[in-house]
Each structure stands twice: as C-alpha cells, then as structure tokens.
Amino acid sequence: MGRKYIDDLGINYESTPQGWNPDDKRKEQWGKEREEYGFDERETWSLYYTVDLFLYERLYDYNKYAPIKRNCHKFQYKNEEITFQECLDRMIEGLTIRLTILDYTWTEEQREKAEDVYNIYALCNRCLWW
Numbered sequence: 001m002g003r004k005y006i007d008d009l010g011i012n013y014e015s016t017p018q019g020w021n022p023d024d025k026r027k028e029q030w031g032k033e034r035e036e037y038g039f040d041e042r043e044t045w046s047l048y049y050t051v052d053l054f055l056y057e058r059l060y061d062y063n064k065y066a067p068i069k070r071n072c073h074k075f076q077y078k079n080e081e082i083t084f085q086e087c088l089d090r091m092i093e094g095l096t097i098r099l100t101i102l103d104y105t106w107t108e109e110q111r112e113k114a115e116d117v118y119n120i121y122a123l124c125n126r127c128l129w130w
Contacts, residue, residue: 005057009100049099055121056095063088066130075123077116087124091117 024030030040043050070085082090094117097110106114 003053003057005060006053006099009096011099052095052098055117056092056099059088059092059095062128062130063092068130073124073127077120077123084124084127087120091120094120
C-alpha cells in the first residue's frame with residue numbers, strides 16, 4: 001500500500017514499525033489483529049511515530065483540500081497571534097522535522113518547531129473540520 005505524503009518525505013513506509021518485517025513469524029498474528037482491530041501491535045511499538053505519521057498525512061491533505069477560510073480564526077501562542085493557516089503550516093513543518101530528522105540531531109530551532117506541534121494542535125483542533 002502506498003502512502004503518498006510519507007513517500008514524498010522520503011520515508012519508506014515498509015521500513016517503519018508499521019510495515020516492518022513482512023516475513024516475521026508473527027505475520028499471521030498481525031493479520032488477525034488488523035482484521036479485528038484495524039491495526040496491529042507494530043503500530044504501538046513507537047506510538048509517537050505512528051501518531052506523527054497519521055497526523056502529518058491528514059493535516060497535509062486537509063491543508064490541500066479543505067475549502068474553508070484559513071485566516072478568520074486567530075490564536076494566541078507564545079505571545080503572538082497566529083492564524084489558523086499559520087497553525088496548519090507550523091504543525092506540518094514541525095511534523096516534517098519530527099519524521100525526517102533524528103531528534104538527537106535537531107538544532108534548537110528545529111526542536112522548538114517539532115515540540116510546538118501538539119501545543120498548536122491543542123489550540124486549533126476544534127477548527128479542523130469542513
């Protein structure tokens with residue numbers, strides 16, 4: 001299964017925990033879990049990574065297709081006012097950092113952007129509909 005936005009980041013989905021080791025002896029168990037729950041235990045091995053992948057893909061698609069005004073809603077964040085569009089842009093940028101750069105190599109600027117993702121999400125999540 002292709003994951004366009006993940007592929008576009010240069011991430012080989014098959015090498016992530018979610019796609020890892022298709023020849024593993026637990027493959028049958030994972031298939032049963034996917035059938036029953038819609039996912040298998042591999043998605044919990046690095047749950048933060050699974051959530052980052054999920055959120056990145058959906059935010060990217062939302063940003064691309066949602067036919068709503070993006071500058072009407074404004075939020076206070078770190079002593080500045082940011083628009084809903086700026087929230088989307090910052091979350092996507094932060095998730096890109098989280099998914100493509102090893103955290104122990106982040107610059108201070110990258111760390112701040114990566115760590116802002118879920119704080120910004122908490123501010124604007126009720127606006128994420130259309």
